[in-house]
Amino acid sequence: MSAAAWGESVLFLLLVIGLAWPLGLYMARVYRGESKWADRVLGPLERLIYKLSGVQPQAQMDWRQYAGAVLVFNFLGLLVVYGLQRVQAALPLNPAGLGNVPPEVAWNTAVSFASNTNWQAYGGETTLSHLTQMLALTTQNFVSAATGMAVLVALIRGLSGRLTTELGNFWVDLTRSTLHILLPLSVVLALLLVSQGVVQTLAGAVTVPLLEPTTGADGKSVIAQIIALGPAASQVAIKQLGTNGGGFFNANSAHPLENPTALANLLEVVSIILIPAALCITFGKMVGAQKQGVALLVAMLLIFVPLLVLTIHSENQANPALTALGVDGTMGNWEGKELRFGPTSSAIWAVTTTAASNGSVNAMHDSFMPLGGLGPMWLMQLGEIIFGGVGSGLYGMLVYALIAVFVAGLMVGRTPEYLGKKIEAFEMKMASLVILLPSAAVLIGTAIACSIPAGTQPLGNPGTHGFSEILYAFSSGANNNGSAFGGLTVNGLFYTVAIGICMLIGRYWVIVPVLALAGSLAKKQIVPAGAGTLPTHTPLFIALIAGTIVLVGALTFIPALALGPIVEHLALR
Amino acid sequence: MKQTVFTALRILVVLTLLTGLLYPLAVTGLAQLAFPAQANGSVLHEGDKPVGSTLIGQPFGGDKYLWSRPSATAPFAYNAAASTGSNLGPTNPALVDAVKARVATLRKADPDNHAPVPTDLVTTSGSGLDPHISAAAAAFQVARVARARGVPASAVEAAIAGCSQAPMLGMIGPAHVDVLCVNLALDHRTVHL
Numbered sequence: 001m002s003a004a005a006w007g008e009s010v011l012f013l014l015l016v017i018g019l020a021w022p023l024g025l026y027m028a029r030v031y032r033g034e035s036k037w038a039d040r041v042l043g044p045l046e047r048l049i050y051k052l053s054g055v056q057p058q059a060q061m062d063w064r065q066y067a068g069a070v071l072v073f074n075f076l077g078l079l080v081v082y083g084l085q086r087v088q089a090a091l092p093l094n095p096a097g098l099g100n101v102p103p104e105v106a107w108n109t110a111v112s113f114a115s116n117t118n119w120q121a122y123g124g125e126t127t128l129s130h131l132t133q134m135l136a137l138t139t140q141n142f143v144s145a146a147t148g149m150a151v152l153v154a155l156i157r158g159l160s161g162r163l164t165t166e167l168g169n170f171w172v173d174l175t176r177s178t179l180h181i182l183l184p185l186s187v188v189l190a191l192l193l194v195s196q197g198v199v200q201t202l203a204g205a206v207t208v209p210l211l212e213p214t215t216g217a218d219g220k221s222v223i224a225q226i227i228a229l230g231p232a233a234s235q236v237a238i239k240q241l242g243t244n245g246g247g248f249f250n251a252n253s254a255h256p257l258e259n260p261t262a263l264a265n266l267l268e269v270v271s272i273i274l275i276p277a278a279l280c281i282t283f284g285k286m287v288g289a290q291k292q293g294v295a296l297l298v299a300m301l302l303i304f305v306p307l308l309v310l311t312i313h314s315e316n317q318a319n320p321a322l323t324a325l326g327v328d329g330t331m332g333n334w335e336g337k338e339l340r341f342g343p344t345s346s347a348i349w350a351v352t353t354t355a356a357s358n359g360s361v362n363a364m365h366d367s368f369m370p371l372g373g374l375g376p377m378w379l380m381q382l383g384e385i386i387f388g389g390v391g392s393g394l395y396g397m398l399v400y401a402l403i404a405v406f407v408a409g410l411m412v413g414r415t416p417e418y419l420g421k422k423i424e425a426f427e428m429k430m431a432s433l434v435i436l437l438p439s440a441a442v443l444i445g446t447a448i449a450c451s452i453p454a455g456t457q458p459l460g461n462p463g464t465h466g467f468s469e470i471l472y473a474f475s476s477g478a479n480n481n482g483s484a485f486g487g488l489t490v491n492g493l494f495y496t497v498a499i500g501i502c503m504l505i506g507r508y509w510v511i512v513p514v515l516a517l518a519g520s521l522a523k524k525q526i527v528p529a530g531a532g533t534l535p536t537h538t539p540l541f542i543a544l545i546a547g548t549i550v551l552v553g554a555l556t557f558i559p560a561l562a563l564g565p566i567v568e569h570l571a572l573r
Numbered sequence: 574m575k576q577t578v579f580t581a582l583r584i585l586v587v588l589t590l591l592t593g594l595l596y597p598l599a600v601t602g603l604a605q606l607a608f609p610a611q612a613n614g615s616v617l618h619e620g621d622k623p624v625g626s627t628l629i630g631q632p633f634g635g636d637k638y639l640w641s642r643p644s645a646t647a648p649f650a651y652n653a654a655a656s657t658g659s660n661l662g663p664t665n666p667a668l669v670d671a672v673k674a675r676v677a678t679l680r681k682a683d684p685d686n687h688a689p690v691p692t693d694l695v696t697t698s699g700s701g702l703d704p705h706i707s708a709a710a711a712a713f714q715v716a717r718v719a720r721a722r723g724v725p726a727s728a729v730e731a732a733i734a735g736c737s738q739a740p741m742l743g744m745i746g747p748a749h750v751d752v753l754c755v756n757l758a759l760d761h762r763t764v765h766l
Contacts, residue, residue, distance in 0.1 A: 004744035011742075049591075053584035068574070073581040080585065126655055139593035143585075171584055178588060183596065190600045191607065197628050200604035200612045205654065208616060208623045211756055214632045216649030227629055227653040229614050233604060234597040251656035254699030256628040257614065262746040318692065319663045322672050328689040328709070335668060335696040336658045339642075339705035339749040346699075363699045364658035367668075465662035487660035572664055 005312050005344045012348060013301075015270050016277050023274065024281025024293070030180045031153050031173065031286065038180040049175050060166035063519025066154055067512050069170040070147060074114050074508070077143060081136040082110035085128070094129035095204025096228070101127060108496035113140035115507035116148055116389055118239065118246030118359055118482035119499060121491045125228040125249050130202060137246060138235050142186075145242030145275075146177035148391030151511050152279060153286075155395050158518030159419050160287045162526050167518055181275070182242060189271055190237035196267075197260030200233040232258055240271040243389040245359030245482040253349070253362040254338055262340055265362060269349050272358045276387035279394045287419055291537040295545075296397055300355075300386045302546040307375040308351045314372035315343035315350075320572060333372070336364030347372065354379040357389035359482025366460065366469065366485035370569035373468060374561060376483070380475040382553040383438060389480060392507075395514050399431045401536065402517075403552075404545040406431075408534050417533055420526035427520060430513040438506045439556050441478035445502050446471050446560065454494035460487020464571065468564035477502035610766045617757075617764045624764055625753050629653050630704040633756060636682060636721035639706070639714050639733070641752045642693055643675055646701035658699045672696065683717040705749040708737065722759065732758040 029035035039046075050057050061069065085101035088094060101109070101122065108121040113136065122128055128137070150173035157167050194200050205226050213223045232248040236258050239245055249255040259265050277297060284293020316332040323329040332343035341349070346363035353360055354376035365373055379386055385396035402416075402423050409416030409423070416423040449455030449470045459466040469485040476483055477499035484490065490499065535541060604612040615627045625631060630641045632650040644650035645659035661668040675695040680686070691710035711733045719726040736754035740746050757764055 004740070007742075007744045011745075049584070049587050052587050054580055055584065065577075069577055069581065072577050073585065076578075076581050076585050080589070123655075134597045135589060135593040138597055139589045142592040142596075143588055171580060174584070175588075178592065183592065186596070187600060187603075191603060194600075194604040194608045194612050197611045197615045199614050200601050201614075202601060203613070206614050206616055206623065206626075208625050210631050211625065211753065211760070212631070212633050212635055212638055214634065214649055214651075218648045220648075222649045225625070225629065225631065225651065225653045227614050227616075227626055228656075231597045231601055233612075234600040237600075238592075249656050249700075251658060251700035251702070254658065255656050256630075256700060256702055256704060260615070260628050262741040266741075266745065321664065321669050322692065322695070325669070325673050325676050326690055327672065327676065327695055328692050331692040331707070331709070333663065334692040335661060335663070336699045337696075338698050338700065338703050339693060339707060340703075340746055342747040345746055361699070364660050366660040366662060367658065369663055460660050461662040461665045463664065465664055468662075485660070485662075486658065487662070568662075568664055 001309060001313055002316070005316070008344055009308060009312065009348060012266070012269065016273055019270065019274055020277035021281055024278035025285055027181055027278060027282040028285035030176050031282070035180065042179050046175060046179055049179070053171065055171040057169060057172045059169055061169055062165040063167055063515045066167050066170050067515040070151065070511060070515070071508065073174070074147060077140055078110045078114040081113050081140055082106050084132050084136040085109060088129040088132045091129065091131050093131035093134070093202065096129070098127065098129050104493050104496040105491050108500045111500045111503050112482065113137055113246060114144055115480055115503045116144035116242070116244060116357065116392065117477065117480040117503045117507070118244045119477055119503065120246055120252070120482070120484065121496050123250045124247050125230070130230050133235060133248060134231060138238060141235065141238040141242050141244040142178050142182050143174065145182060145244065145390045146174045148389050149177040149279070150174050150391065151514060152391035152395045155398060155514055155518040156283055156286045158521040159421060161522040162524070164522050165519065167522060182238060185241050186234070186237040189241060189267065190233040192267055193236060193264055194233045196264035197257070198233040198236055198264065199229045199257045200231055201229050202231060203229055205229055229257070236268070239360060240268045240358065241275060243272065243276065243356045243358045245353065247360060253360045254364065259362055262345065265341055265345055265349070269352050272352050273356045273387045275390045276356050276393045279391065283394060289537070292419065295537040295542050296394070296401065299542045299546045300397065302542065303386050303549060304351070304355055307379060308348065311351050311372050311375040312344055312347040314369040315347040317369055319369065333369050336367030338363065350376045351379065353483055354481055355386040357384035357392060357479060357481045359476065361483050364486055365472070365483060366487045370565040370572060373472070373485070374565040377468070377472050377475055377565065378553065378557065378561065380479045380481045381442060381557045382549055383435060384479045384481060385549065392480065392510070396434065396510070399434045399514065400549050401545055402427055402431050404541065404548045405534060405536065407548060408544060414532055417527060418536060420529065421521050421524050422527065427517055430517040433513040434510050435552060437509045438478045441502045441505045442474045443560065445474035445478065445498055449474070449498065454492065458489035458492055458495065460489065464564055464568045468568065471560055471564050473499060474502055478506040480506045615766065617766060619762055619764050624757070624762065627751065627754070627766070628704055629702050631753050633752065636717055638756045638759070639711060639718055639752050640694070642703050642706055643695065643697045644701040645697040651702055653702055656700045656702055658701060659697045686713065686716060688713060704751055704753060706752055708748040708750060711750040711755070718759070729759065
């Protein structure tokens with residue numbers, strides 16, 4: 001890795017950690033209702049929202065009520081996204097005159113945005129009207145992110161509460177996440193991005209002449225360029241901050257009007273993991289022990305950094321198949337990459353967007369070198385917990401913390417505890433569900449797709465790389481990432497339905513066990529730490545949790561990875 | 574349960590109005606006030622006529638112009654209404670064939686140039702709209718463009734220098750050249766945002 005690549009990586013991580021610290025502390029104050037700043041500026045609006053919605057902010061929910069509210073709210077959101085796409089042709093703010101979205105694509109997109117996945121079966125500028133992008137997609141970008149944060153806060157309350165059934169109020173957590181955290185950050189980021197050249201207009205397109213006319217594949221002469229425009233910056237800002245990732249344009253963050261400069265790229269890539277990193281600090285603050293949050297953050301970095309180095313290294317290698325044709329062998333892998341970013345910034349983004357369950361791309365992952373694609377794929381398969389989605393990443397990580405103390409407990413023959421809560425059979429059952437269900441969805445989905453024509457016909461690449469496309473698609477869907485090996489055509493019936501089901505499993509079959517876990521933990525007494533308690537903030541525990549994650553991820557997925565990127569890597573050398 | 578559904582519906586409507594309507598409209602208003610050129614696509618004008626965008630590349634094939642990178646958009650290169658990459662994997666024979674043809678085209682246009690072909694000049698970008706090429710890819714084309722225009726190489730190099738961008742902070746993103754900017758300068762066109 002070059003000095004510049006090291007420098008860029010270090011600057012990136014310093015920015016993330018430096019900004020995450022104050023933001024994390026602020027978020028802890030918001031969720032406890034103690035932020036004076038938030039209350040003074042947006043408090044009146046918050047109370048107005050409660051009044052208009054008929055919410056009693058003081059009312060407490062137990063885990064079943066909380067889960068019920070999450071599911072009902074998300075289901076209604078899904079219906080709205082589906083409905084708007086199906087009738088967009090008859091609605092205003094459709095300057096390009098786009099037609100209604102076909103049912104299977106509309107269903108897939110609705111699930112995709114409600115579940116914070118933002119898998120793109122749709123084509124952005126060629127499929128969705130401005131109104132659909134705003135009312136359906138931008139709204140879900142906010143509230144699906146806020147849902148993840150709310151569920152996390154409920155779990156933290158379960159860990160820190162004693163002998164109670166109360167986990168807080170979903171409507172309040174949802175509103176506060178949106179109003180006091182996501183919205184102000186998005187406004188600031190959106191305006192910074194516009195200053196760099198991200199478009200923000202209600203106009204449809206601008207036509208400019210070509211300096212030198214060209215001829216299309218269809219033999220027609222082309223003398224002008226129609227440049228698609230739209231309210232992109234507002235959506236791009238929240239798509240990064242909310243670990244959503246669905247692009248305004250088809251090329252997502254590789255599109256110059258979504259990501260116009262190296263500075264815009266840096267701002268966006270930091271935004272992708274800012275909130276997931278900051279929530280570790282929030283967690284530490286809310287359980288009254290900062291070091292607990294820091295320990296989880298360090299465990300995440302322990303897995304993140306080696307995969308970052310691997311991917312940067314891989315993308316800075318020339319493709320030997322091209323070097324053989326007389327192409328420069330010193331510049332790295334450029335297929336699918338933009339000059340503004342180059343191999344290093346593209347690799348940093350790829351690792352970040354797949355570690356966090358963001359899924360936006362600034363380069364085409366399908367064209368990465370085999371090992372360059374392996375890092376991002378494996379990060380998704382680990383369950384989107386290395387930073388992960390806003391909220392969802394940390395609640396997944398906390399589940400792994402429980403498994404790590406359980407494993408340690410088995411080794412020394414003591415009842416495992418985490419933060420003074422005894423971890424018993426029910427907790428372990430829920431934790432197992434959280435890990436097993438998405439993994440099963442990835443592997444079973446891939447197996448089915450490989451064995452039927454509807455799964456293999458849409459492939460964009462032959463051979464082992466084609467297998468990688470399928471594996472990547474299901475890894476992305478079932479872990480709510482949303483990025484793709486884009487050569488696979490996914491707007492057909494099989495993939496829209498199959499990936500849609502995987503997205504639902506990966507989101508809600510995790511949220512419900514996590515809330516059940518929160519409910520069970522809340523009811524327990526907090527046992528004071530004794531001589532036999534395993535401390536959960538030491539280097540030993542950090543290594544234990546990172547080791548547990550790597551072991552589970554490796555045992556589950558290395559056989560599949562061996563058939564895809566690893567074989568391809570060996571074939572290319 | 575009925576109560577939950579009713580509350581969910583009401584809060585969804587309220588939050589949709591706030592985040593799906595008010596937020597994008599407010600950002601649009603602020604953006605149009607503070608950064609009107611950028612918010613509308615960074616369109617370059619000659620007088621009051623639009624001539625292109627600083628952020629969106631254009632295809633070039635004539636010897637007297639600096640060439641952009643290949644583009645995977647359909648049905649023509651640099652179709653800014655339908656962005657896309659090729660998504661060809663590194664071992665895909667279709668990628669190798671495409672690059673082979675592009676190398677041949679470059680060699681044919683400039684037979685005396687035996688330097689290794691800069692990678693970005695024979696590979697497609699992620700968006701298909703990349704407005705830039707690498708400094709190496711620009712240098713690679715200087716002799717051809719100068720010959721076709723009958724100007725000294727230094728004139729072409731000067732145009733390139735005026736449209737070049739160094740890595741941010743000396744380390745982020747490779748040095749790159751804005752192709753449309755160079756070609757407009759070579760044609761002596763005076764443009765502004």
